[in-house]
Amino acid sequence: MKVEALGALGDRRFAWYFTARTVSTAGSAMVPVALAFAVLHVDESAGALAQVLGVRTLALVVFLLVGGVVADRFSRIVVLQVSHVLTCLTQAIAAALIISGHATLTQLTVIEGVNGAVSAFTMPAMMGVVPLVVDRSRLQQANALLSFSRSGLSIIGPAVAGLLVVGVGPGWAL
Template structure:
């Protein structure tokens, strides 16, 4: 939760730091693409590392690297010497750290929470994380306007450092998976597990469309829209806060409602993410854009919570980080291309037309998987049934 207080304000700080350098959407797209490229290159290795070594240790050192990179960015911004390539390099280092942190963090829940409590734990994690983030974007927008992006990035660096100290106290045991002949054998085993689950790779294909479109529309073009149409960083921060408030509502809904039809809920919750892009494309008021962002956050949090519980239920713990790394890679692989293409596209067609195309793409990506019976039939089984299935089902 402490780390999320930095992560909640950092995207706004970084976005407006780049925009203040006068490079526009294309420069922001370059910085964001630099964050995603190392994840594509290193994510599979990160999954193997997280299954081989204590996940808490991996989380500590990735937080240390992120703290150092963000600290350098803050100093450069404070001194007035920051250039675009500096922020590109910092973004790339943080992306490299994330490629190891994400698979490790994804497997921690199954190590510290009993199986019968994981659904509630996933919901509580989402609520706790996102409650911290509710005021963060609005505060970040005000801080950027009042004192500059350097202070926002500096706070993010400090929270990464604090998170490293706290993660060091987890004391998780080393992974029990046997070390194979090498990284290649471990990667192959993870791939075989991933590919054997049709429901998993079908939904990952859906994510491969939705994730880059959402990030381009919300994270990249959103600040540009806020600057050009809503009145600046502070007003865009209110939209981001509304989205975060929706994330909390979605987490609460997941806690109160034990979803059974996971495939349907995930697809519908994902489809709601088209609403804020459509609202911006239509030039609606700040209130309506914020309302649409809140609805998108609610759908996203609900779908992510039930999806995480399904994956934890179906995939053995010793393979979880590797299988999740393939899943994550499939979703982030198109993101850099999306960032790089969105700048020229928005310049040629206009920001609002690009946002409209993104909303349509999300809707199409949601409908197609629902045509498959296997996706519609995905359910969360009772814990005792799920555990028996994991033991007896052929791989």
């Protein structure tokens, strides 16, 4: 990546957005590994994992059109803020249940169903935010930075999650 691509970080609003999106992407990249081990910790069956992931995916698909409409009719930034807070809360609840040893398959299934539905609002809202937070002349730089961050974290995130699962357990990795 060329150093000039970093120029977009000179825009305060984009710098905040980039930081938030990078943190969010890092967490999202870690969740699949941590969640898989968490489910297998609660119920040692592949069927349980399929159930949790299937419900999450189904909720995402069912609510995606609604999420798109909401992202088009309301402030995309507000939709992202609300959806990220909800995701953080549900993941914190799942983590607390797993760490405390009180997690059940039903609880994890419901929590991940909620996360799938929330993701259906996050994804469409994210599509149009960059032009709102960076000057048009730096749009290409901003998109390059976000792409670089996303690509790197898609590799690093699962590896870090694996290390955390082994080191401290799946609840802490969530």
